Structures are given as structure tokens and as C-alpha cells.
Amino acid sequence: MAAWSERLAGVRGVLLDISGVLLDGGKDGGVPIPGSVEALARLKRSQLKVRFCTNESQVSRKDLVGLLRHMGFDISEGEVTSPAPAACLVLKERGLRPHLLVSDGVRSEFHRIDTSKPNCVVIADAGESFSYQNVNKAFQVLMELENPVLISLGKGRYYKQTSGLMLDVGAYMKALEYACGIEAQVVGKPAPEFFQSALREMGLEAHEAQ
Secondary structure (H helix, E strand, C coil), rough: CCCCCCCCCCCCCECCCCCCCCCCECCCCCCCCHHHHHHHHHHHHCCCCEEEECCCCCCCCHHHHHHHHHCCCCHHHHHHECHHCCCCCHHHHHHHCEEEEEECCCCCHHHCCCCCCCCCEECCHHHHHEEEEEEEHHHHHHCCCCCCCCCCCCCCCCCCCCEEECHHHHHHCCCHHHHHCCCCCCCCCCHHHHHHHHHHHHCCHHHHHH
């Protein structure tokens, strides 16, 4: 195995996930993974640029960073690339007015977006809001559109919390795709554009980051 000095040759930055890397999530906000606070502090003291790429879509970026800072992590809102702000850029660029199937915790990210007379659906990890009534309403909106557009903030199948495994947004995204005969646009991991936007914020090329 190559020495770390060889493997890091030419590397100028690091992209980190949050859930499962810095903390294990939970209804109480979760708990830091042992050693993660100290490991991040060491990275921040190095010459490497650090940015966080997360598919967290149940809470706003501001609230997520507040939680992490309360746990002792050295992190700022400007260092986080998350799907909701990225989706807002897509909506504005394409003149889309979404019907939102999202949790209350992330709804504030869309406060500057026109949601009247929806011409698309945005789906996120809505948690308890994934009721039959709410998912069916999103289905009805899509079926009434001549050119239905479904935007999903991620496509994960499930994720881990301290209480166990939880269904992720991808399962509900696939249900709407199947019912409506359409293909969703994914904003978030693993979409290449999501990582590219993070690299642009860092001022790095792909080969310069790990």
C-alpha cells in the first residue's frame, strides 16, 4: 500500500460527508462519532481545504451547522454544500414553481421560491410528512402537468440513525417515478454536478480533492 505522503501528493482539499462520518443522526440530533471532533480539528489545522457535502434534507443548512457547532465541530454554514440551496438555484434558473414534499425543518430554505400554481414537485427526506395523503398529493400534481418535473434532494435507499435504519427519500422518489412514468432529476449525491459545485466553492479541480 502506498504511503500516505504518496497518496496525498497533489491533493489540496478534502470533501467530507456529515452523517456517518462526523455524527450518527437521531431524533435528538444524534451523537458525534468518537474521535470525529478531534479529527476535523486536525484537518482544519493542516494545509488542506475542507468542505462538507451532505444529503441532509430534513433540516436547513443553518440548523444543521448550529447542531454540529453545539457538538464541538469547527464548521461554518459557508463550508457546507447541501441539496436544498442547490435545488433553489435549479428552480430559479428554470423558472419552476414547486409543490414541496419536504419536512418542516427544511422548508425555510425555499422561502424565496414562488410556490404558487406548481409546475413541478420537489421531494426531500420528509420524515413523518411522508404520509399517504402527502405523497398522493405530489402524485396528483405531477399527473396534472403536461410535462411533469420531479426534483429529488438525493436518492438514498436508507440511512442509519441511533434508533436503527430509516427509509430515505430514494424509496419515495422511485414510487413517484413508477406511478407517473417519469424520471426524477437528482440534486445532491450522487449527482456529479453536486460534487462539481462543491469543488468550485473550494477553487479546486477534481484531481486535487479527496
